[in-house]
Amino acid sequence: RTLTDGNIAVKNNRISFCGYKSKNAIISSGSSATSIPSDFGNSVTNNIIQDCMTFMGISINANDYEINYNEIINQGYLIGDGGAIYMGRSNVKYGTEVAYNYIHDGHKNDPAYAYCGLYSDDGYSGTNFHHNIVKDMYQGIIAGIGMNCRINNNLFINNSNASAIGSRMTNYSKDGGAVESGMQDTMYNELDTILKRTDYGELFKTHYPEIATGVSRKPYFAPWNTEVTGNVAIGGKSIGEKPWHPYYRLDG
Numbered sequence: 001r002t003l004t005d006g007n008i009a010v011k012n013n014r015i016s017f018c019g020y021k022s023k024n025a026i027i028s029s030g031s032s033a034t035s036i037p038s039d040f041g042n043s044v045t046n047n048i049i050q051d052c053m054t055f056m057g058i059s060i061n062a063n064d065y066e067i068n069y070n071e072i073i074n075q076g077y078l079i080g081d082g083g084a085i086y087m088g089r090s091n092v093k094y095g096t097e098v099a100y101n102y103i104h105d106g107h108k109n110d111p112a113y114a115y116c117g118l119y120s121d122d123g124y125s126g127t128n129f130h131h132n133i134v135k136d137m138y139q140g141i142i143a144g145i146g147m148n149c150r151i152n153n154n155l156f157i158n159n160s161n162a163s164a165i166g167s168r169m170t171n172y173s174k175d176g177g178a179v180e181s182g183m184q185d186t187m188y189n190e191l192d193t194i195l196k197r198t199d200y201g202e203l204f205k206t207h208y209p210e211i212a213t214g215v216s217r218k219p220y221f222a223p224w225n226t227e228v229t230g231n232v233a234i235g236g237k238s239i240g241e242k243p244w245h246p247y248y249r250l251d252g
Contacts, residue, residue: 003203005041005064013047019054025086026052030062030093036194037093040064049075055082056119057103064095072103076115083119083142087127091146091187092194094126094208104135109160116142118154122168123187125149126208134159140236144168145223146187148210153230162233167223184220191215 015026026049031038043066049057050073057075058067072084084103087096103117116139118129125146132154134140140156143149143165156162191214195201205212210225217224 003040003063003200003207006039008039008042009045011043011045011047014050015047015052016050018052024054025056025059026054027057028059029065030060036198036200037063042066043068045069047071049073049084052076053078055079056086057084059086060096061087061090061093062096063093065097067096067098068100070101072101072117074105075103076106076113078113079115080113081115083116083121084137085117086119086121087124088119088121088144089124089186091123091125091191091214092204092211093124094148094211096127098127098129099131101132102135103132103137106136107138108136108158110138111160114138116140116164117156117159118143120144120146120149120151123184125187126211128152129154131155133157139164140233141165143228145226145228147214147217147222147224147226149223149226151226151228151231154232156231156233156236158235159233160236161238162236163231163238165228165238188215188220 010027018026027044029039039062041064044058045066045068047070052075057072060067067085075084076082085098107113107115117134117137118132118141120127120143122144123146126148128150130152135157137159140159140162143151145167194204
């Protein structure tokens, strides 16, 4: 068994006026959320996606991808929840870089279509977002952060909301009462399965050293080894997401 790069490149394309409120992406790769990784080491670079109505422009749930130097314009109009570049619900699909993309002109000031530029959904882990520009969108970035993420040195210009960042690994009751299980069981089982119940466990531990300690983290849902630094917002506001567990309360 090996973890072999595919070396497939999707590059230098211009794609316009595709999709109609369809729950898919213009460029999509990888396996479904919480499933065993299926591809490694491919790239999506130097593409222009404009005026398309799919939920996502680029959706990658895979390992060791480069999603760089793309321009996405007015993506997902008439879509209420989606992202121009999207990934979600995995703590084993590590090593992807999302950098030097320019995402702009979509749904500003229209909460009915709260579309965002960068979307790291429901505890997605191990991704590096850096040096992206998101301009004139409703949301700059939504990040329901998992473990081992980097969100550094991105620029958000005149978005209605610059960022919504928090942990989605565990829910909490709105009245501050009993904690309700959220994504943590799903994410834990995914990681435990690949490390202990497949032939790929040792390969993953070697290739992604930070993954090996994932199942031993207490509390498991915490966004361990994640950084959010050096990001700049001009205009708009950073609304944040509530910390979804009493563990994150400001009183410690």
